[in-house]
Amino acid sequence: MAAQTEVLAGFDHAHRPARVSMRGWLIRGLALLPVLALVFVLPAQSDDWTNDAIYAAIFAMVGLSMNVLVGYTGQISLGQQAFLGIGALTAANVVNTGTNAPDPFTFAIGIVAGVLVSAGAAAVLGAIALRIRGLYLALVTLVFGSVTADAIFTISSLNGQDAGVPAYRPTSLQGNFAFYVFALAMVAICIYVDVWIRRSKVGRGLIALRDNELVASAFGINVLGYKLLGFVVSGAMAGLAGGVYAFWSQEFSDKNFTSSAGFSLALIFVVMAVVGGLGSRAGVIAAASFFALIDPLFTGFAHHTGWLNWYTDHKAYIQNLVGAVLLLQTVIFNPGGLGQVLRPFTRWFSGKPFSLHDAGDAAGAALGGGDSVRA
């Protein structure tokens, strides 16, 4: 019973401190080395890999924004690409310095402006969506994403028309690897916000209203306020990702967020949140990185096997197919998503004993699986 209680304590954030010896931490540190190599060493090997890694970091930020909204708040968004786009559009326009590299202060102002404007847009969507749920909420967010794309991203004075809006990086971030380190720092900020939300009174309020709005309100939790907060924090994180996206591609182009490109992004964002495991930070980051890297991974594979032309012609279908298969596999066989698979490892890294038979999984499955909340 003691062991089971300990495991369950980790499921809801633990109240008892982990007791691991120095040797235990050393082993964990060594085991972390391959992960660190994957994150820091591999992207340094070539410019292409650095670019791919930055794209994965941007997706990870969007994944975390979905985690806050869907995993903790229990809301759905099929319009998250709009916040990404708004962040990118705002950052690019604020920092637009013609052909010159901006100074670091202007660059920072651009990023912060992207976050704030996205958060504001999310507050508008949240206010509209406060009293609706389920299918209707999904439809409203879908329409919001689509209308935003058509109404804002196509304004010629904002989108730079065919040439797009230039978004040059400051001199210190000109190199791709330096920019990658910056993107990782932004991911770290999103992780910090996610952890803070999960461990604070705010997180408990969000999860309570996700589990049962009526009961949460019976205890005086401000349901509408907290739902709105979930939308705003999620929108701000997606806006931050948008700012990084603009400076990574060094321009804002409306084509990346409108029509089929925008809709495709919206679907990928939802699918990666589900495949990662709703409420699972590590799972969502891993799934988001995977979805960002599908194209370069498949391109590399096709190149080596002589299928490059065929893959290039069919890549949109193949990527959608991979997403669909992973989604079905998750929903049918693994409702806790990638987070459920990773949890024995993340628990171990956090100082708890390694166990493949996590009572939290059993509890999560018994309670409906995919909704479980994990650190």
Next chain:
Amino acid sequence: MTAALLEVEDLRAGYGSVPVLQGVSFSVAEGETAVMFGLNGAGKSTTVNTIAGLLKTWGGQVRFDGSPLTGLSTTEIVKRGISLSPEGRRVFPQLSVRTNLELGSWTRRSVQKEQMAKVFSYFPRLEERVDQLAGTLSGGEQQMLAIGRALMSKPRLLLIDEASLGLSPKLTQTVFQVVDQINDDGTTVVIVEQNVGVLPYADQALVMQKGTITFDGRGSDLHETGDLRAAYLG
């Protein structure tokens, strides 16, 4: 006669456009336990949910300690001293027992420590399982948690919707005894029940039929008048 803590006057409420409460009137004196009986659909849960502010009042009035509650937010109602243990227990399954209890004192953090100790004195089983996920508790333990969570805001009036639902007769009696103890410690209690086994613990009995109160009197009188039999068997 002790002054009325809760006064419900011609209360009307419903869901969507469907009226459920057709003019409910009763009052509960401070320090007493009132039990509300009635068939499914009679409006018992609607009554307590409306008092707790979860449903909008269509008409009539609810007064608590002399002040009207109509139009107040649930947050304000909890702050004034009314707490609800909802039907079907509805604990937050993926949060620990401790976090569930902490959520109960959301609006009154200052009393959290004191109330948690009190809840554990009523339900020692919850202290043993304090770090366990609420969803992994047994039905009886979840009921204890639901009542304990409602006590965390240190309410003057505790509303319990169907405490015995899904519990064994033995466990039901245990829960009723604890509720009696809570009442003895000074909390006014209104229990919605289908189980007449609660009657010995009740100072006041109410019977609801089709959205109105058809009996309001002492618990002992209910046996004699036959209103309960009429309510359940027609």
